[in-house]
Amino acid sequence: MTGKRLVVVGNGMVGQRFVEALRARDHDRRWQVTVLAEEDRPAYDRVRLSAFFDGVSAEELNLHTPDDGVELRLGETVTGIDRARQVVTTAAGEHPYDMLVLATGSYPFVPPVDGAGLPGVFVYRTLDDLAAIRDHAAGRRVGAVIGGGLLGLEAANALRLLGLDTHVIEFAPRLMPVQVDEAGGAMLRRYVEELGVRTHLGVATTALRPGPDGTVAALALSDGATVDTDLVVVAAGIRPRDELARSAGLSLGPRGGVLTDAACRTSDERIWAVGECAAVEGSCHGLVAPGYAMAEVVADRLLGGAATFPGADTATKLKLLGVDVASFGDAHGTTPGCLDVTFTDPATRSYAKLVLSDDAKTLLGGVLVGDATAYPTLRASVGGPLPAPPLALLAPAGGAGAGAAALPGAAQVCSCNAVTRDDIDAAISGGACDVPALKTCTRAGTSCGSCVPMLKQLLDAAGVKQSTALCEHFDASRQELFDIVRVRGVRTFSQLVAEHGRGRGCDICKPVVASILASLGTGHVLDGEQASLQDTNDHFLANLQRDGSYSVVPRIPGGEITPDKLIVIGEVARDFRLYTKITGGQRIDLFGARVEQLPQIWRRLVDAGFESGHAYGKALRTVKSCVGETWCRYGVQDSVGLAVALELRYRGLRAPHKLKSAVSGCARECAEARSKDFGIIATETGWNLYLGGNGGFRPRHADLFATDLSTADLVTLIDRFLMFYIRTADRLQRTAAWIEAMEGGLDHLRAVIVDDSLGLCAELDEAMARHVASYSDEWRDVLDDPERLRRFTSFVNAPDVPDPSISFASERGQPVPVRGGPPPGGDHRRQPVTLGMPEVRR
Amino acid sequence: MTDMMTLEWTAVCGLDRLDHERGIAALVDGVQVALFRTGDELYAVDNLDPVGGAYVMSRGIVGSRGGVPTVASPLHKQVYDLRTGHCLDLPGVALPVHQVRCRDGLVEVRLRREE
Numbered sequence: 001m002t003g004k005r006l007v008v009v010g011n012g013m014v015g016q017r018f019v020e021a022l023r024a025r026d027h028d029r030r031w032q033v034t035v036l037a038e039e040d041r042p043a044y045d046r047v048r049l050s051a052f053f054d055g056v057s058a059e060e061l062n063l064h065t066p067d068d069g070v071e072l073r074l075g076e077t078v079t080g081i082d083r084a085r086q087v088v089t090t091a092a093g094e095h096p097y098d099m100l101v102l103a104t105g106s107y108p109f110v111p112p113v114d115g116a117g118l119p120g121v122f123v124y125r126t127l128d129d130l131a132a133i134r135d136h137a138a139g140r141r142v143g144a145v146i147g148g149g150l151l152g153l154e155a156a157n158a159l160r161l162l163g164l165d166t167h168v169i170e171f172a173p174r175l176m177p178v179q180v181d182e183a184g185g186a187m188l189r190r191y192v193e194e195l196g197v198r199t200h201l202g203v204a205t206t207a208l209r210p211g212p213d214g215t216v217a218a219l220a221l222s223d224g225a226t227v228d229t230d231l232v233v234v235a236a237g238i239r240p241r242d243e244l245a246r247s248a249g250l251s252l253g254p255r256g257g258v259l260t261d262a263a264c265r266t267s268d269e270r271i272w273a274v275g276e277c278a279a280v281e282g283s284c285h286g287l288v289a290p291g292y293a294m295a296e297v298v299a300d301r302l303l304g305g306a307a308t309f310p311g312a313d314t315a316t317k318l319k320l321l322g323v324d325v326a327s328f329g330d331a332h333g334t335t336p337g338c339l340d341v342t343f344t345d346p347a348t349r350s351y352a353k354l355v356l357s358d359d360a361k362t363l364l365g366g367v368l369v370g371d372a373t374a375y376p377t378l379r380a381s382v383g384g385p386l387p388a389p390p391l392a393l394l395a396p397a398g399g400a401g402a403g404a405a406a407l408p409g410a411a412q413v414c415s416c417n418a419v420t421r422d423d424i425d426a427a428i429s430g431g432a433c434d435v436p437a438l439k440t441c442t443r444a445g446t447s448c449g450s451c452v453p454m455l456k457q458l459l460d461a462a463g464v465k466q467s468t469a470l471c472e473h474f475d476a477s478r479q480e481l482f483d484i485v486r487v488r489g490v491r492t493f494s495q496l497v498a499e500h501g502r503g504r505g506c507d508i509c510k511p512v513v514a515s516i517l518a519s520l521g522t523g524h525v526l527d528g529e530q531a532s533l534q535d536t537n538d539h540f541l542a543n544l545q546r547d548g549s550y551s552v553v554p555r556i557p558g559g560e561i562t563p564d565k566l567i568v569i570g571e572v573a574r575d576f577r578l579y580t581k582i583t584g585g586q587r588i589d590l591f592g593a594r595v596e597q598l599p600q601i602w603r604r605l606v607d608a609g610f611e612s613g614h615a616y617g618k619a620l621r622t623v624k625s626c627v628g629e630t631w632c633r634y635g636v637q638d639s640v641g642l643a644v645a646l647e648l649r650y651r652g653l654r655a656p657h658k659l660k661s662a663v664s665g666c667a668r669e670c671a672e673a674r675s676k677d678f679g680i681i682a683t684e685t686g687w688n689l690y691l692g693g694n695g696g697f698r699p700r701h702a703d704l705f706a707t708d709l710s711t712a713d714l715v716t717l718i719d720r721f722l723m724f725y726i727r728t729a730d731r732l733q734r735t736a737a738w739i740e741a742m743e744g745g746l747d748h749l750r751a752v753i754v755d756d757s758l759g760l761c762a763e764l765d766e767a768m769a770r771h772v773a774s775y776s777d778e779w780r781d782v783l784d785d786p787e788r789l790r791r792f793t794s795f796v797n798a799p800d801v802p803d804p805s806i807s808f809a810s811e812r813g814q815p816v817p818v819r820g821g822p823p824p825g826g827d828h829r830r831q832p833v834t835l836g837m838p839e840v841r842r
Numbered sequence: 843m844t845d846m847m848t849l850e851w852t853a854v855c856g857l858d859r860l861d862h863e864r865g866i867a868a869l870v871d872g873v874q875v876a877l878f879r880t881g882d883e884l885y886a887v888d889n890l891d892p893v894g895g896a897y898v899m900s901r902g903i904v905g906s907r908g909g910v911p912t913v914a915s916p917l918h919k920q921v922y923d924l925r926t927g928h929c930l931d932l933p934g935v936a937l938p939v940h941q942v943r944c945r946d947g948l949v950e951v952r953l954r955r956e957e
Contacts, residue, residue, distance in 0.1 A: 795869040
């Protein structure tokens with residue numbers, strides 16, 4: 001180690017970003033970096049902190065990637081700086097530095113009122129804070145947030161998600177006073193109150209009062225009113241953490257913060273400050289984007305550059321309580337002589353204001369509430385000419401599309417990462433041909449993500465087209481083929497490929513068309529030509545295993561099974577010598593069946609009342625459940641009953657990918673419903689519906705879609721969700737990816753299946769009704785039909801000879817395939833045929 | 843150099859037992875053969891998937907790639923030229939090809955074996 005010693009105090013978002021920026025450019029390892037972090041977990045995404053209450057785990061919020069050039073010391077709080085000796089002190093010892101960077105962030109301001117220290121009063125800053133709020137909220141009824149700004153509304157939403165009746169107390173006469181004007185605040189208040197959040201505006205909290213158990217029980221307000229509450233979150237602003245700098249004798253800003261020049265250098269030339277703790281030329285900044293800019297400046301300076309802080313873009317776009325709110329530039333119209341264009345639409349409940357220069361030619365800033373689709377274009381246009389007439393920009397969906405292509409090269413597309421249109425265009429010329437590639441090479445869209453729609457538009461503007469052709473046989477996408485089949489009533493693959501494609505098809509398009517035909521309810525999957533389209537799993541209604549044998553999964557709806565049926569499964573497995581394993585979906589998988597055994601096995605299963613579990617199909621697999629209120633001390637609804645009903649309703653439904661579901665009987669979520677395509681969690685009064693989760697290679701938690709639904713409303717929403725998915729998703733696109741790729745995401749989905757914005761709901765409902773009415777068990781149908789049965793043969797010319805290559809060893813008392821690579825070429829084929837496994841005949 | 847030994851024609855089954863655009867397995871002189879009927883043509887290759895090591899080729903999906911008749915392994919989807927047995931995805935991998943014909947409604951196979 002020959003580098004000079006760099007010590008970074010703080011591992012928040014900005015501290016982490018600074019270290020990454022430095023390391024990315026410090027090719028010669030000029031700096032040996034030590035990071036001292038107060039929290040015991042590495043940097044995480046505080047901007048998305050509230051996602052923790054949506055079930056996003058601490059790991060998913062992690063921003064830290066290990067770097068062998070950086071020593072990260074967690075839980076090591078710095079207690080002092082000795083500038084003379086160039087040493088920082090912690091409880092564990094001393095760290096000498098050549099340069100020191102302060103990235104200590106800020107702390108939540110708690111007003112000095114009586115009772116602010118009571119149990120049950122929290123701040124909203126760290127993951128530990130959120131975990132404490134969640135724990136305290138359990139079993140309690142009412143919560144209050146002091147502060148109606150950006151963070152306060154986030155906290156209010158969190159309390160709502162935790163099931164509390166929520167109050168917001170704001171000293172200013174409107175919500176989000178820093179970002180929005182009076183009219184925008186009024187629109188915002190309407191939204192917020194419709195969600196059941198009660199707002200108390202223009203009042204201060206004068207005291208917090210305890211109840212008999214010593215925890216907080218009420219708030220006293222300056223207008224004399226009292227709000228009874230079981231929990232209080234204080235979100236009344238932040239203050240820079242400048243105490244280290246203060247005691248080390250560094251200069252501070254007029255309103256606190258470590259005073260720096262435009263290079264982020266403090267009054268000690270060996271000490272720098274970045275992020276919320278810094279007062280750059282006297283001003284503190286509480287957003288992440290200016291913090292990132294400071295991080296870049298100091299990284300550049302430490303490597304010999306001359307960067308300066310460009311000033312802060314205070315533009316903000318957020319979704320608060322489901323409402324889009326955006327504010328950018330001179331939102332309050334403080335520029336002398338400026339003009340306002342305002343637009344209020346009670347029908348779509350949106351409010352917009354643009355602030356223009358006195359000649360109405362230059363955009364200075366604006367406020368959007370309700371519909372913020374124009375935000376990326378507008379924000380990028382601040383300081384420049386309007387990309388379109390004001391009303392055209394503000395008309396629903398008008399701005400975003402028209403504007404992006406018209407943006408000047410210097411306009412910032414991604415303000416979080418300071419990426420300009422020129423940067424994006426350069427990346428596109430360099431070969432980036434989709435959004436993920438742009439994210440990788442420019443970092444645009446990797447922080448708040450609000451510019452992702454613009455990235456797509458810029459790709460379009462550059463003439464980059466992603467092919468949607470399914471394969472060489474069809475130019476159409478799966479969705480287009482679905483519509484062709486549905487609208488034109490095409491019933492066979494040969495007709496479809498002759499009229500709308502070319503060639504003979506392949507292992508990509510044939511199963512897709514088979515799935516589409518099956519989704520549209522055109523008879524048994526093994527009827528006529530349809531049989532030839534099926535993947536081997538669908539062809540034999542069983543799952544192909546590595547040795548050429550198959551596994552069998554009978555349906556066990558909701559995981560509920562009678563002892564008698566359980567015994568039948570055991571007897572079948574014993575008699576056919578099948579390896580038996582319990583699956584993750586609460587059913588039983590029987591392995592090692594040969595093709596010709598499948599009908600014999602299913603004859604016995606069907607006779608005992610079992611039916612196909614569709615484990616072989618891109619179809620509904622299982623609806624898992626916890627035991628629910630019938631037995632469980634905590635359950636609040638009959639989760640098993642609902643799971644059985646849902647599984648029976650959607651059984652056999654063919655889809656672009658497999659579908660999984662689960663129902664939990666209470667918020668403890670034992671059924672792991674949020675890892676499913678559609679998950680249901682019981683509440684005291686109904687069901688919460690979560691959509692778009694999955695396990696697998698890229699695990700993802702489902703998003704909360706609707707709350708406290710009746711069973712009938714729940715089923716209607718799931719019906720429409722599934723049918724809309726089946727109709728519009730790509731091949732092998734799971735629901736999570738489908739929603740992510742959807743323009744407008746979950747909100748668009750809600751518009752389509754709740755508000756019927758496309759006028760599709762009746763069709764979707766009818767399609768599901770048809771599916772439910774036409775369901776019949778595929779295996780029973782096969783057993784009843786000699787034509788379909790004859791496919792289940794080992795050899796066309798020797799049906800009595802089982803496949804001699806399938807043989808078993810024994811492991812832990814069960815049969816398992818004999819392992820080994822492919823038999824050596826040549827000789828194996830002339831060895832005598834040994835019939836490994838005795839045939840079971842009944 | 844390998845010598846090829848060509849054996850006799852063996853009748854396997856009636857043509858009607860072969861579904862259009864699909865395969866079926868046959869056992870010919872102890873060798874597992876995958877038979878396919880696509881368009882007006884019949885093809886026969888080894889049933890052994892040379893990549894996956896299981897006897898499953900007859901259960902693959904039949905199709906075409908750039909006009910070449912193909913079958914895809916049902917295990918890991920490698921695509922083979924049904925005429926030559928060559929794998930179109932993995933150079934150097936191939937399925938042994940056998941001769942097949944239809945006589946008087948009967949499908950006949952003649953094995954080709956490496957000696």
